[in-house]
Structure formats: structure tokens, C-alpha cells
Amino acid sequence: MSAPDGVGGEWHADDIAERSPAVYAVVVDGEAVLLDEASDRLHHLNAPAALVWACLDGHTTVAALARELSDELAEPYDAVLVGTLDIVSDLDAQQLLVPRPPKDAPGTRVDGTSEPAVSEPLEPRWRRRPDALWRRGLDAVLVLPVDADEPVMLTGTGPAVWELLAEPCTVPQLAAVLSEVYDAEPATVEADVRPVVDELVRLGALESP
């Protein structure tokens, strides 16, 4: 087997993938919903990705899995292999697989693209729109989105949220940072932060990169 270092590297036909034990899955109508308990994130897999996910046993190479699926689905092996590699790469990029050991030999490179089968993280990432005007006060931030008639004043945790939104981040990521700052439960912080972000999105002060 060959394996590049770390998460997100290129996958090859003779690599072996294994589901992370921190991920719990339910299957609904042939699709899958994954709960990554390490990051508290949910993922939605379409039917092909759910099928591949179910087969990642930590023993079978991607090539062998593709061969099995090719026979099962009566689809050309090469196309199935490309699709399977894409799915495994997506799962790996989302940190849903057991990390691979360091690479010890070159593997087979497979070129080709297909539609991503694993959804992006379902929690959107947000950042300040660069055209939103804002000014910091003593304990508040005044934001004027470009299309808004009136500014909105952020108080409480709002200024900290606005500060963090200089970089793209999800609501859970905001909550994780602020829960450290305020020494509070992330779930509690998230319940406070989400309406603020929702309102800023509604007003057009944020954009999804």
C-alpha cells in the first residue's frame, strides 16, 4: 500500500481507507448522515458516497473496492475507480477517515474528475463583506451594510463576533473561540451567536466565501 502524509493528500488505487471511529452514521433512503463526534459536525453523503463509506473497512484497497462496486453496479471499472477515489478524497478532506500512516512508496496516480459526492460541511462559513462600513465604539460596534438604510449596533458578544468574522468561519467555530474567551459552554455561546450571525447575513453585512 502507498499513502501520502496526513489528511487531504492525494489518494491512489492501492491505498486503504478506514472510517474514523469518531464518526457515527445513519442511513436514510440510501443516503447517509454522518455525525463527527470529534468536531460536532454533521455531513450528508449522497447515495454513491454512502455506499463507498459503508465499504471502507480498513482492509480493502480502493482498487479492490472499485472492482467490487463495478461488478455490483455493472459500470466500467475505470469510471468507478475515479469516482471512488474522488469520494475517498472528499471524506479524507473532511477528516472523516482514520489518518493514514506516512507514505512509504509511490502509488498509482489516477487522473479524472467528477462531481463531489460528499457535501461540503453543511455549516456555512461567513466573513465580513468588505463593503460593509463599520466603526468601533466603547463597547459596541456600529455596522452599516452597503444596501441598508440604517446601521445596526452590535453589543454584548456582537463586537467579538464581528472581530472574528474578519476571517471566514462557521457559527460553531465562532462559538468555540468565544466559549474559551468567556469560559462558557459552546452550546450556550452558539445559541447567542447564531442569531447575531443570522441577522448580519440578513442585513447583507456578511458573505460566504
Added chain:
Amino acid sequence: MRTRPFDALGWSFVVVSDDDRIVEYVTELYAGLADLESEGIVHEYRIEESAPGEHDLTVDGERLGADGDPSALVATLVHDVNRRAIDTTELLAVHAGGVVGAEGAVVLPAHMEAGKTTLTAGLVRAGFGYLTDEAVAFDWDTLDITAYAKPLSIDPGAWTLFPELEPGAPFEGTGYKANQWQVPAGAIGAAATTKRAHARYVVFPRYRADARTELEPIGRAEAVVELARNTFHFRTHGRRALDALARLVPSLDCYRMDVGDLGTAVALIGDLAGGTT
């Protein structure tokens, strides 16, 4: 004077006040809540004059707020009951409105400000049975819904849609309706509050001013993700909640709905769920 004991998803409480109007008002607001099903701790809210012209709201002796206008403390009470009901319930609670039509319950999960209460109120006004405007509570095993018929908390942005629901209580002050209207489902004049129901539809509403109002079917796996995102304390329940939601959705038809016009939204759900009970 005190109210009868109420049960809010397992949070049992009475309200005591030295002002009979407060007790009568709260009794009316919570008329839809169930009686106690079993003996246990009954928490005691008190709204009483603490000093000349000053009133306190307490629960089991813990001070929750103070105001010169005692009626203004009712909104604080409603929010406190809501928070404690959701935090202490042993049921699987989803942040959602809920109504019952002829073909079963319609669950309307959404975050704050998505228009849950507005849509729920519109559906109740159209004749649907009322379950809740805040938390649809599922039994972990049977997945039956237990009603949480709190007063509908209608925000100012929706007041013009429901002018007939403006509260009119006999208080000197207007604190009880200054920031939000608390409206008992009975005041909307629709079907009697439903105590239990089984979900048949889930619709994820999203208010968008001027948007075309339409239902869009979605897959059940996607619905599980959205339900999970709207489940209170999902991180605590984890796998158990995901399993329950995965068992729930096979019996549901699932939709998203952009809501730009309340009347159209109510009509679409009426066509979907068979109108009134």
C-alpha cells in the same frame, strides 16, 4: 391568589401573585398547557410588590426580574418557563413550530427570526390545531409529539399581520405587550389545542421579504441534517438523537419553504396537510 399547576414538557409550575389580574392573565395564557400528570416538584413563580411601585418576579425564591409595571414581568416569566421546559424535558425537543391538519402534524423547524411563530399563528388562524410555536417534543421511542401549547410569542414585525390578536389585558401599564405579544392559541379562535399528534410533514420555513413563496421537496437525509441542526441539546444527545431522527423521517414528506407572503404559505401548507383537523 395562584394559578392551577401547569405542565410544560415536564417543567411543572404555578404562578402566585398579590395582583389577581396577573393570575387571571397567566391562567389565560397557559390555558392550553396540560394538567400535571404525576406528582412531583411544582416550581413556584411569584410576581409581587417588593417595595412601593416596584415588583419582583421570582422562581422558587430566585429573583428573575423587577419592574415598576408588574404586567411587564409576564413576558420574562414566559421566556423563563420556555427555557426551563426545553432545558429539563426528557423528550427530544426540536426548535420548531407545530400544527395539526387533517392528515397529521406539520413540523416547522427553524432558527430564530425565520418566521416560525408567524407561520404557526397563520396556520392556527386558518383552522389548524396548535401544538407549539417553539419546541416540538418527540417521545424517544414512539416518536409521538407531546403538545407544548405555550402562548404564541409574536414579534413586532408580525403585528400588522395579526391586528386582531393585540392583547388587551386590564393593566394600568402596557408592559405586557410592549416588546412582544403573548397570545394564547384560544384567542386565535381556531381548533382546540391538540394534546398529542404524530408527525406527517416537515417543512423548513425561511422568511425572506419579497421572496416567491413556494414549497420545495427535499430528501429525507437532508431533512435529518436540518432537524438535527434544530434539535435542542443535540450535542448532548448525539447518536441517540440522530438515531431517533433517522427513525422519524421515513414517515414524513419533507420540504423547504421560502416565505415571502404569509397567506400563500398558509394556503400551500393547507393544500399539503389537508387543512383543518
